Amino acid sequence: MKIIQVTDLHLVQPGKLLCGLDPLDRLQRCIENINEHHADADMVIFTGDLSDTGDEETYQLLATELNKLVIPYHLMLGNHDNRDVFLRVFPSIVPEDGFVHRVVDTDEGRFILLDTLEMGRVEGRLDGTRLAWLKQQLQDASGRSVYVFTHHPPFPIHMPHLDPIGLIEAGELFELLKEHGNVRHVFAGHAHRPVAGSWRGIPVSVLRGTNHQSALGFAPDKLAVTHEPPVYGVIFIDRETVIVHSHDFLDTSAAYY
Template structure:
C-alpha cells in the first residue's frame, strides 16, 4: 500500500493573484503524484491547507484537488478556520465539532486528528478530543493504525517552530495512545521540513511543505536579539510517500523539481538488476527473470 502526503500548502498567501506562487507549487506536486508509475492509493493533506482560512482559498484548494485520481483526506492546521473549511468541504467527517475521523483503507486504519486552536500557532488537544481518540484506538486493537495530525508533538530543535515536550496537549495525546500496541506511525506537518524520529516508542514522520521550506537552523535563538539567520528558504515543493510493507511504514521524501537520470533500467543495466534481485530468497516457481519483470 502506498500513501502520499502533502502539507502546509498555504494557498491564498498571495490572495489576489490568480497565478499564485503557492498554487503553482501545489499543482506541480499533484501532477507528479498523479503521473507516477505507481500511483498512491490515497493522499493526506495534513493541515495549513490555506494561509488565511478564507472561503475563496478553500474553494481554489477544492478545485486543485478535484483532478486527483486517488482519494484525498484532509486535516486542519493552525492557519485553517474550521467553519470555512467545513462550508467548503461538507463531506469531510467531524466529531464533537472537531475535524477528526477514521479512514479504513486496505490493511490500515487511519485516525485523523484536529490539533487546531484558532488564534494559536502551536498545537492543541483538549480532553474531549483526547477521549475521542482513546475510544477510536481501543475499538480496533489488532488493526495497524496510523495517526494523522498537523502538529508534531516533538522538540525539533528549530526553536521558533518547535513544540515544548511538556505542553499539556502533548501529554493528553500521549495518554490517549498509551498502552495501545497498534499504532504503527504518526504522520505530521507544520514544520516545513522532512523529519523522521521516534516519539515515546512510536514512529513519527514530518512531511516537508509544498510551500517554501523552513531553514535548517538548530542554533539557540534569543527572541530579543535578531541575528539575521535564514528562516524561510525557497527549496522545491516537496511531499512524502509512506510505503506499507506489511510490517511497518517506510517513509520516502522527494520534491517536484526535475531529477536528471544518470542511469536507466535498459539492456546495459539489466544484468546488474537481475543479479541484485537474485540475491533475495526466491519464492517457489519464480525465476530471477520473472522477478525482474514483477519488480
C-alpha cells in the same frame, strides 16, 4: 498499501505570492506529479495548513485543484486554517463534535487523522473532547495496527522556535497511544522540515511543505524561511515495514543511462 502525504500548502489569493513563491502553482504541479507517477496510490492525505489566510477563496481554489486528483484524498486542518470557512466550502465533510477528525480503516490497519487546530493559536491542541474521541477510536481498533496523522508534531525536533508551537497535549496523546500499544507511526507537518526519528519508541516523520520551508537552525533567536525544494511523501505500509520517501517533485534533473 501506498499512501501519499502532502502538507502545508499555504494557499493565498490567485496571483499573490507567499515568501516570493506561488503556492497555487506549486499545488498544481504537485497534483500533476502525483497523477502522473502515483495513480496507483490508495489515498492522498493532506496534513493541514491548506490555506495561509483561512479565507473562502483559498478553499475554493483548493476544491478546484482537488477535482483534478485521480485518487481519493482526505483533508486535515492546521493552525492557518479556518474550520468554519473550510466546512462551508467542503460540505460533504461532516464534523464530529465540531472537529474535522476521522478514521480511515484499511486492510493494513486504522488511520487516525487528528484535528489539532485551535482557532487563533499557532500551537496545536487536543482538548478533552478530542482526547476522548481519540481514546474511543483507539479502543475500537483493539488488536489492529494504528497510524496517526497530525498537523502539529507532538514530539520535539530540537529547533527552539518550532518546538513551543507544536502540540501542547503531547503527554496526554502519548499515554493514549502507549495504552493502545500498536501505533506503528506518527506522520506530521507544520515544521516545514524533513525530520525522521522516534518519539518514546514510536517512529515519527515530518515533511517539507509544497511552498516555503523552515531553515535548519538551532539558534534560540532566529527562524529563517528558505526556498528549499517542496516535497510530498510516498509512504509504503505492510505488515513488516513503514517506509517514507520524500519526493522533490519539481526536480527534473534525472538522467537515465
